[in-house]
Every structure is written in structure tokens, then in C-alpha cells.
Amino acid sequence: MRFFTTVVAVLSSVSLYVGTTWALHESDVGVVDWHKHMVGIPLSGSISTSPSFHLVNGKNIILTATTNNVLAALEPEDGSIIWRYIFDPEDRIAGYYKNATTVATLSGPGGAILRNFNALTGELLLEKRLHKPEIGALSEPLHLGKDVVFAPHSNQMYVLSNGCTISCIDGSTGEVIWSWTSPDQGSMVIHAKLTLSQSTLFATGFAKSTASFTLHATSLSLPTGELNTFVNIPSALADPLHQFILLTRPDLEKPIAIWLEQGAFRYVALTPDLLEKPRSVKGEGFARLVDIGLSEFGYAVVLRNDESSFVMRLEGMVGQAKPVWEFDDSKASEANADSRYAGVLDAHGRAHVSRVYWSHHHEKGAFDVFTAGQPHGFSTGAKTFAFNTKDHGIIGHVAVGVPDSAPIHLITTSTGSVQLWEQETLKWEREESLAAVVIAEFVEVPERATSVAGVMEEAQEGFVARVIRQIGDAQDFPRYLVNFVKRFATGSYASPSSPPPPPPTTSNSSEPEPFSRDTFGFRQLIIAATAFGKVYAIDSSTGTIVWSRVLGLGWAGQVGGRVQPVKVFVVKGVSEGGDVEVVLVAQRRASNTLVDTVAFHVNALTGSDVLGKSPDGEVLEGQDVIEGPLVEGYLLGGEKKVIVMFDEHLQVYLYPSNPSTIDYFSSVAHKLSFPLRTTIETRKRITGHQIQLSSDHHKSLAYPTWTLTLPLGEDVQAMIPQAKSGVPVASVGKVLGNRTTLYKYLDERLFVLLTVVNTPPPPPPATGSTPEDKPQPKPSHSQKCGIYVVDGAKGTVVYHAEVKAPGTPGANGKGGGCQVKAAFSENWLVYHYYEDEVEGGSVGGSKGYRMVSVEFYEGRKGDEKIMSSELTAYSNDTLNLSTYEQAYVFPYAITALATTSTKFGITSKDLIVATNNHRVQSFARRMLDPRRPNRKTTADEQEEFLIQYDPLLPNDPRRVLSHNYDVANVQKIITSPSLLESTSLVFAFGLDMFLTRVAPSNTFDVLSENFNKVQLVLTVTGLAAAILSF
8 A cells, every 4th residue: 555655656746747748749839839920010100210121231121119119120022020139128129220231229218228239130249238227318209319320431339328428339349439428418408319420420409498499419529529519500499300300411521400490491511610500491381301211311301281292302512402302292182191201222322212192082002102313313103002991090101112123112000010012012911910919818619510501502492403412412422431431440530739620711602611610629719909909810720810800980080099908708609509799898099088988799700790880891880888988897697698887987888788688687786796996095995896776767886885995005006807707617625635625715706906015114213323333224125015815795805915026127127016927716826926035934045936826725624615606795604714825936037827727627727827038838736736745745645646845846848838939028828728628728918929728637538649549440340250259
């Protein structure tokens, strides 16, 4: 017996470390999982961050900075990512600056960090901190006060940071050769742009005045950085960001500063002594100067008040700006939308300037490209291309390239799509708004069925026609019989690691084949809504987009605005028959500050509008539900699925709202309760609410029933509900080695509350009260993090812990306030945090990340059963529970975590985490069992498969689900059961998207692919023959 127990213990320990490996084989990569590599939506607010074509050693690449804080290079041929560099969240990219073979960036507050990259490979050549981030000047927009220019015949860089400091830096070593700081240090003057002449470095910027801005120029000695002079140029700029530009040319000594003043055109040449006088150009009605990326070659675009535009070029030996080309039909009109402008220099040194716009008349995009030449240049004339504004929104930004003789355009749309057009042909597109998914949900799809049209045809056919059809079908019977015998004999059935089935195809009829599931339910739909007003349906087996719809603004389309998705609900599932339906609840924020709550009701399989308001292929318009913001919303399950929403006055709104749903809601309203965060006289509280049905025609109201008042200085950070509430729980208890049972404490009303405790620093000691030579005590932490588990029905605190918050985040991303991540499923709570001050315990004195595992059980001892899942909220037994918890040292910082879920809840749960080193990894629940003993295990504990407690969680590379994929900046992980009880789908999304399958308890419900069915069939056949022979 002792030998048996020892063997069991050894096998259990080994199984913990080996875990699930069937989904981690190299041959399974790309079969059971998929990965979408993203860069994010390009930042188009400034020429220093927006996409541009760059020619490097004869090769064209596309450079861009993105809203996801990424600098990326794309391949113009197919849109693939050549390289990308991901900046830390606190290190926001301010701009990138191109050289012949390198790309420099400034990032962080005030441009605190300079980096230099190889333009073709993305190799980091230089990283230099220019100043401490704490002293960085904050500017709006972010690129203001930062610039980099490169010396033409050396590797030196001239860097403007903080709007007031200019440094000459060796591009190879990072050595600061010289540095100059403005005397007022940016208090009155902010420098914005650098430019070079043969011996002088000019810095131009703006000086603050009462009603406008004054142009300011500074002249520095190029070799030494000594100040030559500075001057406020007589000027009055109302909008310096759009009414000022600095033009130069390689063959001209004097740069030219150009600005618009009260509609007039003025310019001044910059000389080392800054003694030139401003000049005016005849004409008026000028409204804006557009930097098209060719300012170093003397080109810009000028817009008049009526939106008509022309190309301006710097000409002559003395430097004079003249118009060289007028764009036809560029004046504002109802026929065309606003134009976008871009410029590029081709391999022969010729400048190309493109105007791109939407033509309402042709309902297409249009472009007109001017090419500079002698004497005046020429234009392609207006040409159209089939841009689909109903699928991609409006044209937000344009970059132009000329790799050969024909121009190509890179278009960024308002919905986050990045498209490359070669003349009138769409060459490729990237849906980069998928890097900004704010909410996602798995949707189970039905199995493949015969089309409705086919069923109707068979029902209407006569006897003769039916006989003829069946004779024709019988021709395939021999092939079916052969395949059946082969499949039965060899076992060549679908397996969990089989390649995904092909996507639905269109049959001979006009009706496409509906989306359907595979054998094991691995093919589902992921409904994902983005922050840029678009919703997608993604095939979970391949990652391909099944359909997408642009969310309409409704009445706000006349004034502008955006749609912010809040929640998504499955209101009609597969089990209810018919098409699967989902409702996306969103807030429509109009530019005039009005906020409404809108419901978008779609067919999950096709994307069609269930309400019938929006035809397929059009912008999806929603139904207004609340004239105001949404406070909270829930889905009522059971007999009918009804969405319950609350406005800022806690009035109740139902969707759909009809007599049937109103009656159902009235019958269950007395059972409903929900918590909300509130503030009363600066004190933060969690307040529970129930619903008072209205006896007249007014809206029902929610009223407070309990209050959890937090201590002074404690603020609510997040309220986390239980994962997958309503999923069946197969095992309600755990049998111990001594034959007693610990019953799980199961209460669907529980939720996790994360708080931030801001405690004021201790007062300084009184003067003279402490001798000078006496060491002062180390000041205590000024911030702590609270973790609560609260009963949402009556506010009872079931569990509470408090951990110290780390200090200011460093370069490695550690610290920076409360960064607690938590997940709660059934009776299991897991939370993760960073500990930077430890005084005792098994890991005393060590700093690092901690993972705490907590389990809740009924009663105070084994075999004590209170039926927690059936208790009312006001039972005296709600606090009759025991808590087990254990802390572990975790190897990494994490960005998201979740637990697996299966169809019947039989399979053990794994913890899935996304780490800050861009991996998705699983940890077995048994490794996180809080009942692991701190001593050698007893026979009873070995029988439970418990192993001795080890503070350090093993970092097993075999449990890295993402293999060698670089899954960056995951913000959330969701899981979904498949039809196999053993297998769960895991979807991680953030900057990248990644999906895989896991089997925490191995695939116990499917035969192994190595199973020899031929041998089994032959053995059974031989035994049957032997039995019959006797």
C-alpha cells in the first residue's frame, strides 16, 4: 500500500510539470492556433508620425508610428511587417525622423529618449536618454517642441527636446558633443523646428503673446553650439501649427520661414545674423499651409478660404516661394469631400504631390498627382478608384509613393483600415483597427444544414422528378461505400489536431452557404468591436474575417462624433433554433458633447441587421435606447433573453422592449440586484441596488439597498465579475485523503473589487525633537492596493487583502501604482501584483511578482455542507465558509489573465496568462493549489495528488501556448468551451491577436491519433471468427 501511494505521488508530480503537450507540438503550430501580427492604426495628426514612403538603398518601405505606440516598417508589395518596435506605455512616441539609411525617434515626456534604428532591419543602433522623464515638458500636440535633423556629411544628429534644449549627438556612440538650452527654458518661447545651413543651425518656434503667437528664430553655431543671436520676427499667428512652415532646398543657403497672417502670405529668409526683414506676397484669402513631407526640398501646399489649393515651390537663388500648380476643382463643393495631400521624392529626385478626395458624384475615391518638371511640371488629371466608404468609413490620411513610373497611394481610413492602391487597383489592405478591440465575445454557430431553398425545392417536386433525382444520387453510392469501409477500417476521422475545415463556399444558387461549425465545435465566431466604430466577425478556426460592419452615427452624422462599444450580448443562441443573434450596446458621443446609448442588433452568422433598418453592404444603424449615457447593463437569461440597461438616473430600459419582455422582466425584477460605484461627500462607496417596478407608465427605478463605504482615501479601481457566470459546475466538492469532503463555496453574486488606498505621508518630525545624528526612519508607503470579494446582493465582504503598491515605474515597466490583475471563477480567486518591499515570510527580503491563489469552501471543516449555491442572499450561512490561500513567486509581469472553461465543467481549470515578454502561457490549477503543504506530504495528501509547497512557480517552456509567436501587449483573454469537454478555446487580444486550444486534463474524450484502429478491427474480427468456428 505504501509503495502504491509513493508511485501515485511521483506520477502526480510528473504530470504537473508535463501538463498538456498535445497542443504544443511544433507540427501543430498554425493548425490548432493562429496569430495576427499587427502594428496599430497610423498616427496621422503630424507629418512626423504619419505614414510615409522611404527609399533606402534602392528599396521602398513604408514607415509609420501608430496609436498603439509602435514604430513599424511595412513592405509595399504585400503589406507584411518588415519590422516593428514596441514602445513602453509611459514612453509615448512623439515622432520619427528619416535619414538615408536610419530612422530616429523621440519619445517620452518632452522627447526624453532618443533612439536610432536601421531603416531596413529595425536594429536598434542607439538609445540615449536626453533628460529625466520627470522634468519633461508636456505639450499638446505631442510632437510640438521635438525635432531631429541629420548632418549631411557625418553621423551627427541635432536634436530638439523639451521645446528649449538643442543637442548635437554622435549617432554612433551617443556622445553629446554640445548642448544649448534657451534662457527662458520654454516658459515664453517654445522651439518647434530645426534646419541647417552650411555653418548655422536655425531653431524656429513661437513666442506667446496676448492675442496671438509671434514667430521666434534662434541662430546657433553649427560646430560649437554657441548662440549667434535670436529674434522675435514681427508677426501675428492665430494658428501656428497650420499657418507656419519652414522651407529649404539642398542648393540654397538660406532657409525660408513662411507664415499666414490675417489671410496674407508672408515670408522671411533666415541668415546667421537674422537681420532679414519679413516680406509679403500679393494676394489674400489664404487659410492654411500643408506640410506634405517635402519641406526640405522646397515644396508645400497652400489652401485658400474656399478650400481651393495650389502647390508652392521655393525658387531662385535668393529664395522666393511661388505657386507652380493649381489643383483643378479643389474648391469646396457638395460634389467632393475634403481633400488630403501628400508628397514624395522619387528615385530620380523629382517631386510628386498628390491630392486625394472622395467624389460624391461618382461615389468613388479620386486622385490627382502633380509631377514637378521643367518648365512647370504636369498632372495625371483626376482619376477614380473604387474606395468603399460604406465598409471603411472616410479617407483620413494619404501617403504617396512612386516606386516606378505610376504613383501608389497608402490610405488610412477612419475605421482603421490601411489600404494600398496602385492606380485604380487595390493591392492589399490591413484591418489595423483589430489592434484596438475593446470588447469581444465567442458565439457558438450551428452545424451544417441543408439550405432552405433546397428543402423547398424538394418539397415541391413531383413523384417522377423525385425518382429521377434519387437515381442520379445513387450514382455516388459505390464511392460512398468504399469511403465508409476505408474510414471504418483505418479510423481516418476528424481529430482535434486536424486542419480547420474550408470556409463556407457559395453554391450554384445565389444564396451563399451559411457559416457552420466543425465536428468538435472548434469553429466558432468571435464578435469583436473596436474603438474606431467597426464590428467584426472572426472565424475562430482560421482568424479570417467572415463579415464586418461600420457602426453608423445616426443623427450625429450631421455634426460628427464617434461610437464607443460598451457591451456585447448573445440574445439568441444555437439551442433556441434559427439564426444566432447578438446585440452590441454602444455609446454614441457626438461632437456637440451629447451622449446617447444605442443598440446594434445583428445576425451573428451574416452580419445582417435584424431590425431591417440597414441593408447589407450599408452602414449599420442602431436603435436609440437611452437619451444619455449608459451606467450599467446586464443580460437576463432564462425563459427569455432581455437586456436590462440603466441610465444616469437609474431608470430601467429594456431591449427588446415589447409586452412579452416587459412581462418577463416584471416577474423576475424582485430577484435582481446589482452593485454600482458611487461617491458621497468625497467618500468612495459601493452601493447595491434593487429594482422598484413602476405602477404607472413611467420607467422602473433602481433604488439603493446596501452600501459598502471604503476608508478615507481609498478609491475604486475595478469591479470584476465572475468568469462565465451560469456555466455548469460538475464537481461541487473535493474529496480529501481522509475521506472527508470540502464543498465549494459557490455564489454567483460574488464579485471582485480592486481598490487603490492613497494614505498621506507621515508628518515631518518637530524641529529639534530628533538629534541630527540619529537616523530617520524610512517613510512608509503612500499607496496600497486592496482586493475584496463582495456579495453583490447585500454587500458582505467575503475576503479582503491589502498589498503594498510599488513606487514609480522604472524603465522595465515595474511598479507605477496598483497594477493588480485578478480572475475569479467558481470558488477560485487568483490575483497578481508586484511586491517591492518584503519584510518576512518564506521569500523575505526579495522583490518580484507574486501570484496569490485563494479557494473558498463551505463551512469551517470538512463534510460541512450549507448548499451555498442555493442560499438566499440574507441567509445566516452566507459567511459560514473557510478560506485557503497561498502566495507564489511569479516569474513575469502580466497584462491579462483568465481561467479556461469547458462545456460541462468536468475538466480541471488552467490559468491562462499573458506576460509582458509577449507570451501566452498556461499554469495548471494543481500547481496553484493553496492547500499545498509547507512540509513533506503525508500519505493522505499524496493520495490527493498534492505536492509540497514551493514558493517559486515553475516556468515550464512546454506550457507556453504561443510557441515562438510574439503576442504583444495583450489586454484581455477570453475563453470558450468547445463540444469536447476536454478542450477549451483561448483568445488573447491587444496589439496582436492569438487563438489556440488547450486541454487541461488531456483529451480524455477523444482517441489518440496514434491509436491503431486497424489492429483493433483485425483483433475483433479474428476473435469473432474463432468464436463462430467453435
